[in-house]
Amino acid sequence: MKLLEVDNLTMMFGGLKAVNDVNLNIHQGEIVSLIGPNGAGKTTFFNMLTGIYKPTSGTIQFQNKRIDGIPPQKIIEQGIARTFQNIRLFSHMTVLENVLLGMHSCSSNNLLHALLRTKKFYQEEQENTMKAKELLATVGLLKKSSDYAKNLSYGQQRKLEIIRALASRPKLLLLDEPAAGMNPQETEDLMKYISGLKDLGITVLLIEHDMKLVMKISDRIYVLDHGTKIAEGEPSVIKSNQAVIEAYLGKGA
Numbered sequence: 001m002k003l004l005e006v007d008n009l010t011m012m013f014g015g016l017k018a019v020n021d022v023n024l025n026i027h028q029g030e031i032v033s034l035i036g037p038n039g040a041g042k043t044t045f046f047n048m049l050t051g052i053y054k055p056t057s058g059t060i061q062f063q064n065k066r067i068d069g070i071p072p073q074k075i076i077e078q079g080i081a082r083t084f085q086n087i088r089l090f091s092h093m094t095v096l097e098n099v100l101l102g103m104h105s106c107s108s109n110n111l112l113h114a115l116l117r118t119k120k121f122y123q124e125e126q127e128n129t130m131k132a133k134e135l136l137a138t139v140g141l142l143k144k145s146s147d148y149a150k151n152l153s154y155g156q157q158r159k160l161e162i163i164r165a166l167a168s169r170p171k172l173l174l175l176d177e178p179a180a181g182m183n184p185q186e187t188e189d190l191m192k193y194i195s196g197l198k199d200l201g202i203t204v205l206l207i208e209h210d211m212k213l214v215m216k217i218s219d220r221i222y223v224l225d226h227g228t229k230i231a232e233g234e235p236s237v238i239k240s241n242q243a244v245i246e247a248y249l250g251k252g253a
């Protein structure tokens, strides 16, 4: 089943076509990577998928419903969550609180229940805490639940970002350079973790510069260069694609 279908997506900033007429689709259960040199338009593409930017033209359908141009919060509610290139945790809150915040973005607990501190509110808080702890355990962060997010190592903060995104129970998880700044062992662990998300029914779209990781983990890869899609296919095909090699290494490569 097609989970995400993007047709002719374009984003202009003044005269600059940051994303130029891009088509992309993702099937349920796939791990798809979006790669390309610096400035290729990858993050702009994510920003359109998550409602931060309204596309200049083109359409985005998620589970057969148009989502282009709708606000970020509504997109989370539809089942798309993301992490950011620059870590965006609440550094003066605990690890557990950061995950709970991710949950509240999809919680049925409305303001009234929270204000009145109803029984329903407490029940839901308890359930959320349990689920948050279960999620933290999957990346070895349970014992850090009460630590401030700012006191985690860089690799741990990246993991926490992923857990916070997963807390909203997404069907599609967008990861923007999750391995940036990680050491080789942390990257290896992360790769296994992302692969494991498939078994939980989570589909992944990944922006990543670590080519070893991308080639190992991806079912399919899309390549952007200067906003335009220059290649798509399985890792073995992308590896030997001349346009891709030139985009990364320059003409004559």
Ligand SMILES: Nc1ncnc2c1ncn2[C@@H]1O[C@H](COP(=O)(O)OP(=O)(O)OP(=O)(O)O)[C@@H](O)[C@H]1O
Pocket (backbone or CB within 6 Å): 013, 016, 018, 036, 037, 038, 039, 040, 041, 042, 043, 044, 045, 085
């Ligand atoms: N808000 C904006 N206003 C103007 N130009 C922008 C804006 N956001 C991005 N751009 C430009 O759009 C182009 C694509 O940028 P984008 O950040 O999407 O690339 P990227 O592939 O994610 O790059 P990187 O790998 O370096 O993160 C760049 O030329 C960038 O300067």
